[in-house]
Amino acid sequence: MITLYSYPQLFGLEDNNPYGLKVFAFLTMNGLSFEHRHVLDTSAAPRGQLPYLDDDGKIIGDSDAIIAHLKQRYQLTLDDALDADQQSTDLLLRRTLDDLYWVMSYSRWRDDRFWPIFRDALLAQHPQLTADALEKARRYNFERYHYQGIGRYEPEAAYSRGLADLRAVSRLLGNGPFIFGAEATSADAGLYGFIASIYFYDIDTLLKRYVLTQENLVNHCGAMRKRVKRAAD
Known part of the structure; x- marks a missing residue:
């Protein structure tokens, strides 16, 4: 199991x-x-x-x-058709998304403009949470950001990193529909995890504003969302 x-x-x-x-x-x-x-x-x-x-x-x-x-x-064959260059691209994409993660997290927990929206959404959907617990988690994240480095950036500089990541990902995706063409791979699961976590969030960060301008990212996110929900049902 x-x-x-x-x-x-x-x-x-x-x-x-x-x-x-x-x-x-x-x-x-x-x-x-x-x-x-x-x-x-x-x-x-x-x-x-x-x-x-x-x-x-x-x-x-x-x-x-x-x-x-x-x-x-489980002898899964999802990525079996990838050649060596595509496998290297997959690795580089994952590392780029790792960098994007810190900016995404910063936008929710660190940026005073968006923290109240994120906090209130969590409290509304999960009544077992408390405002005090989330404030404690926020302080913990502040420490993480400081030691990772993103917490030492001014907001504009932090977002410029995330926007650079998104621009690179959008250029890599091209016309898609998926990272390596017509068939989705594990790379698309990774990209979906990040873009969906920006696109579907009702938080108007600079990251979301950029995603909304990139038709290929929006289409990829929508296609993956349909595929995931269909498979889960």
Whole structure:
């Protein structure tokens, strides 16, 4: 039995963290049966980070490690057609999305313009949460941002990094419909996790404004959303 542990839902998405949404999309795209458990306590997670997977007692953390494990154990063929250059592109895309993550997170927890919207959405959808708990989480994130480096940026400089990431991803995608052409791969699950976490959020950040101007990113997000929901139903 596969169990995915990830953060709670928000704005209609199955996870309010792009890495958890990435794994959810990958699981559903491949038709794997799994239980999805939404948690906030990360103490049981490898390295104290979500998402993580329990596959018949084998615990795997990190979204890339989870996907690698699933491909090997269940002999998934989603990426088998990728050549060496495409595999390298896939890796570079994932590293770019890792950089984008910090800007996305900064926009929700650090930027005073958008923090109240994010906080209130969480409180409205998850009554078990408290404002005090979220303030504590916010202070913790401030520390993370400082040590990672993004917290030492002024907002405009932070967003310029994220916008550069999005521009590169949009150029890579081109006319699509998917990263490597007509068929979706695990790279598309990763891209979907991030773009959906911007596009479907009712938070008017500079990142969302940019995504709305890129028809290819919007179309990719919509196509993946339909595919994920169809597979999950």
